Amino acid sequence: MSSKDGQAGGGAEGAPPEQLAFIRESVRKAKAPKAKPRTWRGAALAKELPVARVLVDKGVLHLDRYFDYAVPEELDADAQPGVRVRVRFGAGRHRVREGRREGGGLIDGFLVERVAESDYSGPLAALAQVVSPERVLSEELLGLARAVADRYAGGLADVLQLAVPPRSARAEQRPSPEPLPVPGAPEAGSWGRYERGAAFLESLASGGAPRAVWNALPGPEWSEELARAVAATLASGRGALVVLPDGRAVARVDAALTSLMGEGRHAVLTADAGPEKRYREWLAVRRGSVRAVVGTRAAMFAPVQDLGLVALWDDGDDSHSELHAPQPHAREVLLLRAAQDKCGFLLGSWSCTVEAAQLVESGWARPLVAGREQVRGAAPLVRTVGDGDLARDEAARAARLPTLAWQAVREGLRHGPVLVQVPRRGYVPRMACANCRAPARCRHCSGPLEAQGSGADLRCGWCGRDEGAWHCPECGGFRLRAQVVGARRTAEELGRAFPAVPVRTSGREHVLDTVPGTPSLVVSTPGAEPVAEGGYAAALLLDGWAMLGRPDLRAGEDALRRWIAAASLVRPQRVGGTVVVVAEPTLRPVQALVRWDPVGHAVRELAERAELGFPPVSRMASVAGPGEAVAEFLRAVELPPEAEVLGPVPVPVTAAGRPRRVGAPPPGEHWERALIRVPPGRGAALAAALKAAQAARMARGGGSGAGGGGGEAVVRVRMDPPDIG
Template sequence: MSSENTPEGGGPPEQLALIRDTVRRAKPRTWRGAHLAEELPVARVVVDKGLLHLDRYYDYAVPVQMADSAQPGVRVRVRFGARMTAGGRREGGELHDGFVVERLAASDYPGALAPLAQVLSPEPVLSPALLRLSRTVADRYAGTLADVLQLAVPPRHAKAEAEPSPAPLPPPPAPAPGSWQRYPQGPEYLSALTAGLAPRAVWTALPGPDWPGEIARAVAAALAGGRGALVVLPDGRAVGRVDQALTALLGEGRHTVLTAELGPKERYRNWLSVSRGAVHAVIGTRAAVFAPVHDLGLLVVWSDGDSSHSDPRAPHPHVREVALLRAAEEGAGVLLGGLAMTVEAAQLLRTGWARPLAAERATVRQAAPRVRTVEDADQARDAAAQAARLPTVAWQAAREALATGPVLVQVPRRGYAPRLACERCRTPARCRHCAGPLEAVAAGELRCAWCGVPEEDWHCAECGSFRLRAQVIGARRTAEELGKAFPGIPVRTSGRDAVLPTVPGEPALVVSTPGAEPVAEGGYAAALLLDGWALLTRADLRASEEALRLWLTAASLVRPAGEGGLVVVVAEPTARPVQALVRWDPAGHAELELAERAELGFPPVSRMATVTGTPSAVADLLGVARLPEGTDLLGPVPLPPLRGQEQERALLRVRPGQGGALAAALKAAQVARVALRGAEPVKVRVDPTDIG
């Protein structure tokens, strides 16, 4: 039978080290009929069962025929849950995949050990560094090691494994600074990478088409210094742009791509080339952050505010946080870059963990397009261009720009849920108890979406108004309306059903949802950002930050102001994100957002977790959990029913430095509830990205 060898949940590193150093005096006993390996006859295995109460290592006996192949890091199959009869035969149990994490001379388990059932492959795919990182990520997010390993190690493909990997290439020469010269600290940052150092920077990229080439030069600098590089991007289109830039700069064979679109065989083949040390540079999407790059010297995360960087699968790790954990563990440099800046990046700058990497204001003004604002209230009063659902200013800008090139029209997705705000000054309506967002539950009734406390006498703290607004303008017929307003002009659409990577530089209207904007050859002549309050009034803590990020992403595709590029944004001109867009100042916006969150106790200044389930299950878990001292409980509040069952959610908030204790407490409470048969499931999420 397998044995438990670590404390619940795997235990902190110091406990694991103590257990590993324990002297094991007894030779392992095994079930009848198994002949054991003469040396190191015990294999410690992590079993692929993502259950919290089974999140530990298990000892198995190594049969003599597997003595050479069952090495640390390889995939194996083991029988889990079997029992030994009085006659020494096994009974029951199911076969499960797993990984050997180490070989031992003896086991602490007093009973007989079950033998390994099969070595699936002699390929060592789980390195000690990847195992440590996966364990750290699992503990941070109150998850299991098995769940994290499913994200970190791709499924095996036998044919790809049988193919030889290419021979590694020598380091390339140090690259020239190129467009990095536009940033005062840019050449110095590249020089530090070439020297083998580990500089950490938050990079505010200039608008325009140069950022893929700048990432490529940073990767080349790390390779020139004899170290590896890893770039994580939010989607396949961004990966394609950086892939082209790296190939143009370094040629073929210097890097590899890891994305789900490649298919299982090619993706595993590329992953093996990295694991075997044949390739030292990787670019890819979310799961690539775990890629086993040898001697990692640089970690690049592009657009860390994009929701694609948060994994939808348990335990929901975020690429930025995994990258920071890995950089600290492996001594790698960090380049946290984007056109916008998140509050988490601003906090890294405030604490001094990273240095800013930004251009001078004169350079920013030279690279950015001109931005004009139109108050959304003017659109309802404007009868000059009702057919196109555009204010006169936007309609005229589009008509003039179409004479020289394509025009981008960004329309928010349908289904955005607006956040309540003051009708007069647009200040978000917040709860007086916990500062959470207010929501309408019935005619004239308000309630906090976080703590559930009703608000009976709301008025705006800024202007004193008693009137609220929640506005979302549909975009279903935008393309048809624009086609009628601009006869003879081609109208192209890019969105969820079909995303265009590029469009020609000829006159056309390109209607796109946020994040799906295609790149135009030579840049767009103009961009129209419609229905701004559909983004700004979303019921999300990150509404302002996300609106600015989406606007900057679209506006960066427009030609510079010196070439006639113009952006028209339809939103309240005095709103903070709108003013940041006009000034092209994402760093200043992030600093103000961080200061406001610090005042209100919001992440990242605090750490949060959500507990979601039926009312009885949520109450049960909260009753069992030994939460850190000073934990704030917000809620529970009701949610829409799930499969006919009532649902509610509670928010837990702790001070900085208590995030690990909160995750450990929630995980221990989940394990305790599993021990009670019949306990209803509860979904726990640490550091959720969508705190509404």
């Protein structure tokens, strides 16, 4: 310090406190840099709210947060919350929180909000581009996506990829139609068959938010009843959303809505429509031009304005479970929407899942059912063929069609088409010795032997080798029988037995929508049954043991759901409709089918699961991957104190050449899976713990089930896995 400085300092020390404070403030201002206009690389920034908070579309958990960017003045007008933007986001160049330096390539994102200042103290990179001024991400949709991500231990960007369809510039340029006037309330129609059906419609039409689990009566009226529920909601000035399992169901409800209210009042959102048309329909909903939506799984996020009703048909169908991360189920998403928007909720099916029974038992929803007289008047006659009957009918046992089934087919063909449900696709999925029933296996790899066609040699389902000289190693027999015969083989057998009757097949390769009401045989796999004009005269439900014998918690529930779905297409008993199910009659699902009591079956299943601590009473998650990776993940995750870890156990290996299930290990890899269970009310804590552990692992370079890569082995985490064995 110089002497001059010392004198100056001494003078300041003797000054009064107020003057001393003034001197110090003057020195601070003199040393501070002169204020300059806010710029970024010489370009002026927006004068108001110059910071944009952006969700980048990276889809990795450790980057599941917002990043701050500067808003250039030329983008100020278009850079509004909800628009798509492009920003620079290079690997390894991000700051610990929202700050960004320039570098890296351009990446898509959503502008979430505009703020005056950033928490980051360094320079911010600027928005590179506003892709479109169309505000596709509303505050309500963002809140729903965040709730779904939290429930399923996933990332917000992954959920928004499911919620917001890809952009089509041509669709954005086309103006949406003007909204049509509010329609009048519909008549109750066939809703009058249900004990509280008319009251449910009246509540929707008057602006109420009723919540119901609807056990629909058999027959085709369900699509018209859904349409009337939508029309009643529109009559109150609100919007409605209906999610269905497949395009065929969507087409039926679409036709019912058009017939009831005319065209232009609802949008159809399905993947079959093509990206441009689907985005155009989605924009019409987002802009408020259309207040009702009917669609498949992806429509569960449709941005319906002033939502008054969310409805889901057949929640037990596998199609409602999303295949992409974080793999949400449409039922749970609609439950979140009903709570968020305080709107009505309708869960309908011919059958009843355990989750639906839990909604009623908890009091959250009310049952919407018909009286027993109505049920008996609408349902077909159900007859059973068990092991005892097959044992007394050896020829029919070998042919898999007992005498009672043949009689039902012959009688049914006198009056109309007959449906034959086969639980497996293809020709003959599995073969066994005709003498001792030992499975036929390949001599080289012990894989299952299959018959590819009539008279064709056997072929191994694992290694693909042909087997032309098989004999049973257990008893020495040379004759084979089908363990489960597929649709093609069944069609061949029935065609030979009834040569003058047309035989149609419906399955994965070719699904029929409708068949004429004239006599014919329709062989179908579960879920692919076409609707017959006037209903089927009879139905055969074959190989029930194959559906009931699956090592899965939902085997009985799923078998009953598929049986009832097929039987609901058959004419009522009063006009001769008959269903024959080949399954042990003493089993609970078979008895529920005979009595036509899916609700009672679901209630008993729920009670058993509550006693054993199984979902949906508890929340459960699965952790799958190579054994060492799973063990390391379980050591690192900070689970809630109440959590119980089950396993790990080996995951079945996918055979070479076979389609791989979602979540199954790649061919040749050996994985393990652990289940983590928590009691009711702790699901959110479990999801948060798993998400934090997976995010930390990915930040270190570990792989994930959502496409993350790195040096570590892949570990897949899934909340509420549909199959827990």
